Amino acid sequence: MTKRIVVIAEHFNGRLVPVTFELLACALEIQRFRQVPISVVILGDRVEDLAHEIAGASGLEVIAIQDPDLITYNGEIYKNILGEVLPELSPVCICIAHTGQGWDFAPGLAVRLGAACITGVERLFEEDGRICFTRAIFGGKLVADFRVASDPTIITVQPGSFKKASFEARTLGSVILRTVSYQSRQSRSLGIKRAKEESSAVTEADVVVSAGKGIGRKENLEIIERLAALFPKSAVAGSRSVCDSKWLDRNRQVGLTGASVNPRLYIAAGISGASQHIAGMRSSGFIVAINTDPNAAIFNVSDVCVVEDLTAFIPVFIEACEKSNA
Amino acid sequence: MKILICVKQVPESDAAIKMDDCARWIRPEKSISYKMNRFDEFAVEESVLIKEAFPGTRVDAISVGPARAAMVVKRAIGMGADNGVHVETGDHGYLNPLIVASLIAGYARDRQYNLILTGIMSEDAMHGMVGPMLAELLSLPCATSVIFEKISPETETIRVEREIKGGYRDTLELKCPAVLTIQGGINKPRYPSLSNMLRAKHQKLVTIVASPDDRPGPREEVMRVSYPQKSRSGMVLEGGREEKAARLLKILREKTLI
Numbered sequence: 001m002t003k004r005i006v007v008i009a010e011h012f013n014g015r016l017v018p019v020t021f022e023l024l025a026c027a028l029e030i031q032r033f034r035q036v037p038i039s040v041v042i043l044g045d046r047v048e049d050l051a052h053e054i055a056g057a058s059g060l061e062v063i064a065i066q067d068p069d070l071i072t073y074n075g076e077i078y079k080n081i082l083g084e085v086l087p088e089l090s091p092v093c094i095c096i097a098h099t100g101q102g103w104d105f106a107p108g109l110a111v112r113l114g115a116a117c118i119t120g121v122e123r124l125f126e127e128d129g130r131i132c133f134t135r136a137i138f139g140g141k142l143v144a145d146f147r148v149a150s151d152p153t154i155i156t157v158q159p160g161s162f163k164k165a166s167f168e169a170r171t172l173g174s175v176i177l178r179t180v181s182y183q184s185r186q187s188r189s190l191g192i193k194r195a196k197e198e199s200s201a202v203t204e205a206d207v208v209v210s211a212g213k214g215i216g217r218k219e220n221l222e223i224i225e226r227l228a229a230l231f232p233k234s235a236v237a238g239s240r241s242v243c244d245s246k247w248l249d250r251n252r253q254v255g256l257t258g259a260s261v262n263p264r265l266y267i268a269a270g271i272s273g274a275s276q277h278i279a280g281m282r283s284s285g286f287i288v289a290i291n292t293d294p295n296a297a298i299f300n301v302s303d304v305c306v307v308e309d310l311t312a313f314i315p316v317f318i319e320a321c322e323k324s325n326a
Numbered sequence: 327m328k329i330l331i332c333v334k335q336v337p338e339s340d341a342a343i344k345m346d347d348c349a350r351w352i353r354p355e356k357s358i359s360y361k362m363n364r365f366d367e368f369a370v371e372e373s374v375l376i377k378e379a380f381p382g383t384r385v386d387a388i389s390v391g392p393a394r395a396a397m398v399v400k401r402a403i404g405m406g407a408d409n410g411v412h413v414e415t416g417d418h419g420y421l422n423p424l425i426v427a428s429l430i431a432g433y434a435r436d437r438q439y440n441l442i443l444t445g446i447m448s449e450d451a452m453h454g455m456v457g458p459m460l461a462e463l464l465s466l467p468c469a470t471s472v473i474f475e476k477i478s479p480e481t482e483t484i485r486v487e488r489e490i491k492g493g494y495r496d497t498l499e500l501k502c503p504a505v506l507t508i509q510g511g512i513n514k515p516r517y518p519s520l521s522n523m524l525r526a527k528h529q530k531l532v533t534i535v536a537s538p539d540d541r542p543g544p545r546e547e548v549m550r551v552s553y554p555q556k557s558r559s560g561m562v563l564e565g566g567r568e569e570k571a572a573r574l575l576k577i578l579r580e581k582t583l584i
Contacts, residue, residue: 100491265581
């Protein structure tokens with residue numbers, strides 16, 4: 001049977017999530033080293049249109065599996081369906097998004113399929129005839145290269161790591177529609193809830209000044225606010241740990257589980273730069289980082305690095321700015 | 327009710343992490359101090375909150391790791407866990423998540439836990455796999471990235487909210503026993519109390535020495551670790567504080583960002 005690379009498409013609220021096209025890009029890179037066809041699998045209660053959208057854009061074969069119980073994502077149903085469907089496809093590699101959905105079902109699915117599993121993949125390359133995957137460890141201070149002993153391999157791909165695939169679609173692609181019914185027995189999805197506040201202040205700002213654990217205490221947020229006030233259309237944001245400490249509202253959080261931002265200028269103050277945070281701000285126009293630790297991971301994605309204590313540096317910067325305006 | 331919490335020992339987050347000589351994992355330097363994985367602290371706190379809400383609940387803490395990992399089991403007891411289990415492995419540096427999950431599954435199987443909690447991921451390896459793999463090995467339902475939970479003892483179910491992205495939560499109900507991986511921010515982890523720490527000091531942990539036969543062969547392996555590539559120029563500003571401030575201002579002006 002033909003081996004394949006399989007992409008599990010992700011969708012939300014009736015729309016394909018951008019990471020789906022990044023997964024296709026990742027699959028195309030894998031295909032350079034393993035010349036086997038790519039198939040896309042999409043699951044949901046009504047996903048025929050989305051399947052056609054992918055097939056049309058990519059020219060690939062898309063397998064749409066409809067289950068009336070999949071009104072929203074359910075990990076148990078995903079594992080049950082994929083646990084049965086994937087072996088039929090003889091996958092060498094299964095590309096899944098490193099998101100609240102993909103990361104939820106991928107490790108369990110790997111156990112079920114006897115597959116290797118590598119989460120949070122940011123890059124891949126070939127060495128000694130084997131595909132190797134690079135992912136961040138230690139909050140992004142280091143990266144580790146992983147390789148696998150045998151097929152299949154499940155990877156979850158960090159959003160923003162691969163550039164959206166572009167296809168010269170010579171073919172129209174095809175959609176195979178299947179309908180199944182796997183009722184979940186151990187879990188029951190009760191729907192998606194929207195948090196009270198929206199994060200639009202953060203996502204729509206031209207300049208985002210973001211505070212990390214390095215601010216030390218809540219009172220120091222005042223410095224961050226003063227810095228943000230220097231810029232028109234600016235917003236104060238924060239890392240996960242700052243929001244966990246309730247120093248900032250949850251709707252101010254930037255990162256994988258918070259808002260994704262791409263302002264003209266992003267200033268990361270006291271942010272170590274865990275990959276989850278970077279996933280939410282890496283596409284910003286210009287990035288300035290202020291951190292006492294010269295090895296902080298945030299500096300790897302920054303245009304300008306300031307190795308300083310933010311509580312000392314920012315007031316000096318504000319003063320310099322006010323002086324030059326006077 | 328019986329709860330198992332899985333905790334991991336990790337280096338302090340501000341520890342200067344260096345690669346080992348063959349670049350296979352980090353150098354286990356004497357200077358590195360260790361602590362409980364931050365996300366596991368939220369899991370321990372959540373289990374202690376459940377224990378407080380449902381008297382008679384028993385909380386066991388388990389950790390898989392080298393001899394020094396016993397410290398985090400003691401800390402969990404200090405935070406309010408009743409018993410501690412240490413599955414002792416050699417100091418191999420990197421432990422594959424499937425192996426860890428299998429060792430915990432080996433302990434948890436047949437012990438009738440109603441709930442198994444762990445942090446969403448470890449701060450060092452950052453896989454986020456042990457929880458969902460453990461659930462699969464034990465054929466239990468699983469929810470990851472849990473930011474809210476509420477147990478209904480009469481129906482033996484647990485209602486959870488999973489944090490997904492940008493302010494959305496996925497709500498679901500799981501049948502107990504179940505495995506939850508806990509997201510940061512669900513609660514405010516307490517400091518160990520003095521009386522509990524004294525108890526932890528004298529309490530004997532259940533120590534299980536993991537033999538190589540207990541472990542499935544790893545399906546993936548770490549080839550090497552390295553320092554990350556820079557994705558941008560990363561110009562480092564030199565000089566004194568005032569010089570750096572002036573330089574930054576000049577750059578932002580040139581780019582018409584200020």
